[in-house]
Amino acid sequence: MSLKSFKEILKPCAYQSQSQSQSSSLYSQTSSTLIPRKPPKSSLSQQLLRLEEDYNPIPTLLPTKQSKEISQRKQRPPHVDDVIDEKNGDDEEELKDLETQNGFRIARPKLEAPQFFDPTGPYEPLVLSESDSDEKPVVQVPASINCRLLEHQREGVKFLYNLYKKNHGGILGDDMGLGKTIQAIAFLSAIYKKDEEHDTTTDPNTNKQKTKNPVLIICPSSVIQNWETEFSKWSTFKVALYHGTNRDTIFNKVESHGIEILITSFDTYRIHGNILSEINWEIVIIDEAHRLKNEKSKLYEACLAIKTRKRYGLTGTIMQNKIMELFNLFDWVVPGGLGTREHFRDYYDDPLKHGQRSSAPERFVKIAEERKKHLVGVLGKFLLRRTKEETIGHLMMGKEDNVVFCAMSDVQKRVYRRMLELPDVQCLINKDMPCGCGSPLKQVECCKRTVPNGVIWPYLHKDNPDGCDSCPFCLVLPCLTKLQQISNHLELIKPNHRDDADKVKKDKDFASAVFGSDIDLVGGYFQNESFMGLSDVQHCGKMRALDNLMASWIIKGDKILLFSYSVRMLDILEKFLIRKGYSFSRLDGSTPTAMRQSLVDDFNRSPSKQVFLISTRAGGLGLNLVSANRVVIFDPNWNPAHDLQAQDRSFRFGQKRHVVVFRMLAAGSLEELVYTRQVYKQQLSNIAVSGKLEKRYFEGVQDCKEFQGELFGISNLFRDLSDKLFTSEIIQSHDKQEKDDAEIEKQTLSDFGMCFLPPQSRETFSLESETRDLGIVYAHRNEDIIGHGRGCNVTQEVGTSTEIPILPLVAKKKPAPHENGNGSHKMKQYRLVARFMGMEVVEFSKWFLSASVGERERILRDFKRRKEKMPLR
Template structure:
């Protein structure tokens, strides 16, 4: 308790307790200031927290009053009274049939709009948040509440939003504000002159970009409703994006997110402050003080109090449904882990990465590494180990120095390299991976002889597992999504699938926005394309890939919510088959620690939303990570990296001590 209330560590808490009893606050300050190793700001931190609790109580009172009013209205709905929109809004085509929970969502949004209370629609991905929003806008037009409205989306979902408008409300006049600087200049004039404009759809990059774009969206247009898709992008109240978008004028704000609480309770407060600045403005600093959680016991009173208070603030303004609650006809989903044994070369590569990691984490700062390959800072330790867990060709082991010098010499025979220096070419190739060098050799006539000839890309633990799984999946008619964090892994997988003679498509962050929907359509409509390769974060937001019924995670994301969103590309409305989630973990590698931490991280959403998390895959002998994800202090990625690095350092130190 002292660690949380006073913001101190375990050592400071122990030393402070030995100084008890204290007669006054001044006595506490004086004696702790004199005690070496304690510090003198604990009392100030404690007073900030206590004061913050009082301020938050005022905000909670307002939130609870709003909640009581909303609950009263919704209870009247349940009794069959008036004021509930029972028919689909005019403007939604007759061939579209909104589900009951979606109609409830439209009613909830309409209720809060009429009250002028901004909110968050946080339905789990795949439940049709886009359809509910468009239906609301169609209802507003039908009830003489004209726009224009503004929808701000990630670039990757712009085309999808425009398509959804044409499907769910074709009569709405919708224009995208996107394109080159010159095209946007023309659009600004056109949009301002339109009397019948219902909605403008633009991207976060443009809405926070040039002064002309910001001026147009903030001052020149009088938007009634502003929708922020993937609203968890606004979780950091100190970011430029957050501050810029706070300036967009709108009578009512709506955030859409499938992950209302990604990292910590402070982020939830940032989201609520964004949609309800008037309610939260005066208590903002107090909220930050009490929700600035510190690592500590998962069971202490203050952690439970924070979670309870977050729930109270969250309830009136957030509508959150999960598929298991509302889609009774959705097929089942199974999850399992497939452990993969390292190949001999991969084991060597991983052990070398471990040794570089050991030097980076526990060696004295003055230690000098012998060569470039050994120079590994702690920032690169995790990437090094993750790459070794994935595939040995992400390093250079097959192309030795002698071969590289021969390749550098033969490069001079190519027209592109006629005026280049052989030594500089060698230096460039020296830092390339085996796979990059192999592809480089295939590009040039005089280097073809150095290309790998024995399908070396097939030699990795996870690749051998895919060779076992994919043919059986194809035989059953399964359609497979394979996700990875590393674009070079996806490049290797392309060659692997070619070797296995399996048809595939690939979408990464380098894929043009204009091509992404075409790839999705091609996969959904072409049954003989077995595999779709995707990078977990890029281009996947809002993509509907229900043609697939199997998801394979080649590696984990630092933020497990991103993996959850990835699997929901196919586990959503429209899915008719059982969905299988397969996670590949390399035995004895960093993969296992990452997965264990990820399962811990996912507890926070369940804690705050008050709902139980779906069971996670558990293999025989697998341990369950303990801890309370509510204690996250930064982003999920930074948090996990810090934990992994700390665990590795402790492991190395124990090994050193046992040898001495």
């Protein structure tokens, strides 16, 4: 098509005053000259420019007076680049004539062009092989993948390749949400030459004898489809799933080198591992590799039979419960790299645990410090561990992890005590006492080994009245479950009429024993089917606190993730949300897999969705809920990794707001012991994996009968803590830096939320009724308890130590010698910051209570800069 013909086509758009007949006639005259346009052969950049134009609105007509401004922008009418491609050398003057038609100019509003590619990195390959290497062609990550990698991901790919060159395995231990999957795919793409120039799947000259063996990927069944999707998105591998009914066909293709990547699940490999272990794999990658923590499991034994030394694990929780889990994991990755199991236990495990004891002798502490440094150095050869704060912290607004201890209701406390007085529990508590029959044996070895008069024991042994081999320890788990249910909600221990008759009778007998005279107050023996009864927060301490907290969050426009381990508890919380009129979504184990992503997308997109109810077991992996900025974990788990995974559903890349987590615990109940064990386990993990300094809070030593302390042993599990603040007393009694601050040593309900107020202001400052009746007796920020230091030589980070405490109940610094008991120096600083803000002290205190952590830190930074330039008086 000539440029003249193109000009004629545009005329009807410019002369809007002409009649329709004239336009028709003009079109009829020019239509005969039209030639169907062929797609031009253009560069990638020109194709992208045309693709951007498709997102712009229909061209509009602008008057000549505005054309001068637009001409400075050098815009061209639609598809001018197409005309240049076809004419290839038309006069530039004709193009200028084309831009203006009788006083009007064709242009479009200047809008921000969509980003088709994330401008993370340069569009060039990431070379992994060294320049002096003999390997040709070079090993490199394709440019199409490298341009989308963040810097920490490139470092992860290099780490995996360096291990591969040395014929070693290793662990990529990045935090959840840092892209371990894409790092693994980028690494495999480089190894298998999946770039445009050297693609072994498309190059006809490739020597088939040099074809590498296939790759095996073992992962949870819930993320199998995600792995397959990511491979199809990022590379050109031949991928197959060994999962389902067509396993034999897939296996034959693997043997004939028709498949490069084979993906299977943990359960499938545990069952069919003997078949898959016959193949010589080039590389084996296990996602969520912490599943290999138990050396006695069938999965672990099956994975040991894999025929390759290039074994790689991906996990964000390298150690969950015990230090010996590290040995099991690394002994699979690098067989023999940490010595024998006995050597590891004697040289690392025992010294580190005993050195962390609160009353450990100084020589124990020194030995533990030496062994810790040595272990971190050994693990560092095969482990790359990065946190969100170290990698993408500058791209996120941060996270605050609050642990909130809620007062149980009066009826909950009475039911909890009655539970501890049952013969079943008393048998466990007094198991080591001398037997009352006069025998020198302990009760557990003599007359009290069985509990025929108990409430729980007879139903466990209805077919074996003489008891089992593990009596009475078979009662531990059922009793712990009942105590946790009472701590959460009394409805959880009532019988369900849908169950079989035997279970209904068992649960009814238990409910009768623990409810006692309160049976009418709690609505009878059976589960309350009344909507108003289930949604009432009167008899549940944690729900009462949650009610008040959510009311303040919803007003501010916050979006909330609400996790619970119990599906029955989710049912109760659902009734509560309906009664309050909150818009919510729900996801649990019964939610079809095909529907889960649509629920997530709907919650992220819809401003009207305020709450997402999620089962902790169903929502541990694969959910990206970055639209939520409040996370509530209603009931804690013995394994701290479960609670951390729940938090990371919101705190991950793409989160635009500050995330605040609330872990809700029933004060004085078993849940306090669950949390303190979480602290103990996380501290051991930080010590063994990262070499961090941790405060020595606890006297107990894991798996050591001589030092059970306050954490371990059956007597601690069933201790009545209702008359004390168990966690508060432990933390404050062993924290040497905070014991001199009298106001923070003992906090009560009236102190919650008022810790930021100076003493002079507390008398005049009145909390709203909702805040006053929160039902919270104690709270602290988890990151102030765990992760005291980032390494063996700890230095305080800039901005983390402030004159005004950011957290309830935890002071950051020991008062200086010149400060008196009333904190006059802090009070002076507080008044100066208030004056800097142009507020009175009480007014500033109110603002400080409602401000986010980011706003507080920003004001303090501005205050410090101002103070350095011009001291305030």
